[in-house]
Amino acid sequence: MLHIPAVSEAAATGKVKEIFEEIKATRGLAEVPNFWKAIALNPDYLEATWRALNVVLAPGKLDRATKEVIAVAVSATNACDYCLGSHSDVLRSLGYDDEALMELMAVVGFFNMSNTIANALHIPYTPPVKAEPAPEAK
Numbered sequence: 001m002l003h004i005p006a007v008s009e010a011a012a013t014g015k016v017k018e019i020f021e022e023i024k025a026t027r028g029l030a031e032v033p034n035f036w037k038a039i040a041l042n043p044d045y046l047e048a049t050w051r052a053l054n055v056v057l058a059p060g061k062l063d064r065a066t067k068e069v070i071a072v073a074v075s076a077t078n079a080c081d082y083c084l085g086s087h088s089d090v091l092r093s094l095g096y097d098d099e100a101l102m103e104l105m106a107v108v109g110f111f112n113m114s115n116t117i118a119n120a121l122h123i124p125y126t127p128p129v130k131a132e133p134a135p136e137a138k
């Protein structure tokens with residue numbers, strides 16, 4: 001594991017301090033999450049990442065819950081405990097309970113397994129061919 005010192009809120013200055021304040025205000029937090037403190041060693045990267053997240057989570061065709069479900073699925077697949085915790089907390093705040101999160105993990109697990117098999121077997125995809133409706137009996 002790579003260990004890089006995080007930038008504490010007390011040590012933050014300039015752009016980092018401004019972004020930390022924006023993160024707390026936007027998300028209604030008392031403290032800056034560890035992810036943001038860890039990447040703040042590079043202020044430009046911190047800013048770019050924060051701006052990108054806001055673009056991705058902005059209202060669009062997908063609602064916030066759908067975007068967070070995707071984030072949880074990707075986080076579980078990538079085995080990112082930090083991200084899985086963060087995004088499942090958001091889902092809980094949006095009304096998802098333990099049963100819903102377990103259902104989500106079952107879906108993620110199934111599709112990771114079936115994707116692995118399809119990739120290993122190099123199964124080619126062809127769009128399904130719809131059956132013609134049966135003629136009506138007279």
